[in-house]
Amino acid sequence: MIKQYLMLFFGGVILFYMLFVIVTYSWMLVKATLYLRKKQGLEKENFDDVFVDVFYTKPVSIIVPVYNEEMGVVDTVRSLFSLRYPQTEIIIVNDGSSDQTLEKTLRELKMIPINKIVRKSIETKPIRGIYTSELYPDCYLIDKENGGKADALNVGINVSSYPYFCSLDGDSILDENSLLRIMKPIMLSGGDVIASGGNVRIANGGTMELGHIQHQELSTKLVVVMQVIEYLRAFLMGRIALSQSNMVLIISGAFSVFSKEWVIKAGGYAVHTIGEDMELVVRLQRLLREEKVKKRIEFVSDPVCWTEAPERLSILRKQRRRWHQGLLESLWRHKVMLFNPKYGRIGMVAMPYFLIVEGLSPFIELGGYLYVIYAYFTGGLYYEYALLLALLFVLYGTGFTLASILFEMWSLASFTSNKELLRMTLGAFSELFWYRPLTLIWRLEGTFNFIRGKRVWGNMERVGLNKGEMKP
Numbered sequence: 001m002i003k004q005y006l007m008l009f010f011g012g013v014i015l016f017y018m019l020f021v022i023v024t025y026s027w028m029l030v031k032a033t034l035y036l037r038k039k040q041g042l043e044k045e046n047f048d049d050v051f052v053d054v055f056y057t058k059p060v061s062i063i064v065p066v067y068n069e070e071m072g073v074v075d076t077v078r079s080l081f082s083l084r085y086p087q088t089e090i091i092i093v094n095d096g097s098s099d100q101t102l103e104k105t106l107r108e109l110k111m112i113p114i115n116k117i118v119r120k121s122i123e124t125k126p127i128r129g130i131y132t133s134e135l136y137p138d139c140y141l142i143d144k145e146n147g148g149k150a151d152a153l154n155v156g157i158n159v160s161s162y163p164y165f166c167s168l169d170g171d172s173i174l175d176e177n178s179l180l181r182i183m184k185p186i187m188l189s190g191g192d193v194i195a196s197g198g199n200v201r202i203a204n205g206g207t208m209e210l211g212h213i214q215h216q217e218l219s220t221k222l223v224v225v226m227q228v229i230e231y232l233r234a235f236l237m238g239r240i241a242l243s244q245s246n247m248v249l250i251i252s253g254a255f256s257v258f259s260k261e262w263v264i265k266a267g268g269y270a271v272h273t274i275g276e277d278m279e280l281v282v283r284l285q286r287l288l289r290e291e292k293v294k295k296r297i298e299f300v301s302d303p304v305c306w307t308e309a310p311e312r313l314s315i316l317r318k319q320r321r322r323w324h325q326g327l328l329e330s331l332w333r334h335k336v337m338l339f340n341p342k343y344g345r346i347g348m349v350a351m352p353y354f355l356i357v358e359g360l361s362p363f364i365e366l367g368g369y370l371y372v373i374y375a376y377f378t379g380g381l382y383y384e385y386a387l388l389l390a391l392l393f394v395l396y397g398t399g400f401t402l403a404s405i406l407f408e409m410w411s412l413a414s415f416t417s418n419k420e421l422l423r424m425t426l427g428a429f430s431e432l433f434w435y436r437p438l439t440l441i442w443r444l445e446g447t448f449n450f451i452r453g454k455r456v457w458g459n460m461e462r463v464g465l466n467k468g469e470m471k472p
Helices: 002-040 044-051 073-080 101-108 149-159 178-188 222-244 260-265 276-290 313-333 341-359 361-378 383-411 418-433 435-452
Strands: 060-066 088-095 111-113 127-133 139-144 164-168 172-174 193-202 207-209 212-215 255-259 296-307
Touching: 002 222, 002 341, 002 361, 002 383, 060 073, 060 149, 060 178, 073 088, 073 101, 073 172, 088 101, 088 149, 101 139, 139 149, 149 164, 149 260, 149 276, 164 178, 164 260, 178 193, 178 255, 178 296, 193 222, 193 276, 222 296, 222 313, 222 383, 222 418, 255 260, 255 276, 260 276, 276 296, 276 313, 276 341, 313 341, 313 435, 341 361, 361 383, 361 435, 383 418, 418 435
Parallel strands: 060 088, 060 164, 088 139, 193 296
Antiparallel strands: 111 127, 127 139, 164 255, 172 296, 193 255, 207 212
16 A cells, blocks of 8 residues: 555656646747747848948957867868958967867968967966967967866956957857857847857758858768757757746857856856856856846847767767756756745746756656556556656657757758658657667766766767868
8 A cells, every 4th residue: 555655656746747847848839939930030131231230349259169179170260250240359279188189270270379468357277378370360379278168268258359259169160140140139239138149050961161061961870860859959949938038047158159247247167167158157147136237148049050969879978967967066056046036037937947847857757767667567556647657758758859840940941851851750759768768867977976076077079070171
């Protein structure tokens, strides 16, 4: 009898949790749908042309932190030279790379050493040398002692000359209008928006030429297809909805723009955390509410940043383990905000969402899998619970994924062939049976690393998006 009651209790807890998650995701789906529908009729290219001249008043420093990125750093930098944006400077920060990143960048971009005064607004590791390109104006390379990505970004902030900076990963490629579009909320708000994040897409399978994605195709590797589906779900549904309610706690470090003044006021990027991008956004949201300043942080669906996704499960494991640990570290550092009305919707809605739906999800999902399996073999009164949970898992794992794929077809249409759409749909149906359990294990590993205080970044091996050498 006790066993039966325990099974019913745990089944009820898991059932309530799944219903809560489904209701939350349904709300996000509705919010994102209304947003995309509103934007559907806009001519994006014409809208870009209207604002090109206006953006002269908001120059941007593009900071590219690199560590062992010899395969992609030159392609990334070259993609920045043809951005449709009136005034930028490019700052590459080499964080003590042990491969040929420094030598390749110096050689390919014709860099020469210079003397440059650096205002140290944020404490960082020492700079070993500063270089400028003979080929491209306003392009600098900072060589510094290894201190991690956060420290490299802080160096870039110290060196930068402009009031806004864009952080860009060393393996990322921007569309020509990406920077223009990610700056629009900042410009249109009159400064009320102090940070904005752009849409990140996976470039594996695409064709690159002269630092640009010329033709995008879905990768033939199943592990990459699953990541494409994941990105669609996260960016096109979750972040749009949170942004509409001014509850953004994550904007991708791969492509985001910040007000330098506010970032310095917040203390820059935290160097003793594994998820520096989320930690900075949470700290900015906390600072705004403690100072009672009405500013916003937004996600913009139009800008597209192409990035290289891991093609091996061993590398993907390191990435997802690190992401989940970074999430938990940020929530723990700012736990005072949790369910605290002083911090408005951030404290009462956003923080609980990320804790309950994202942070604790590995344990609940694991419990759900074990419950369904146990009930299947033992039967009993709780067999119906297991069947209902299994159906909810399918709705949660497959239904919202299919909705994200439909969003992709409707809004951006990066993948248009019937064959690609079929492969993504089949991937959505298979996710529940192999990919999600794998990511569940990796997130649990990240949780245990967080509990133990063990920080493992892992080496993100790159194969490079361009298979051949390009000439300047």
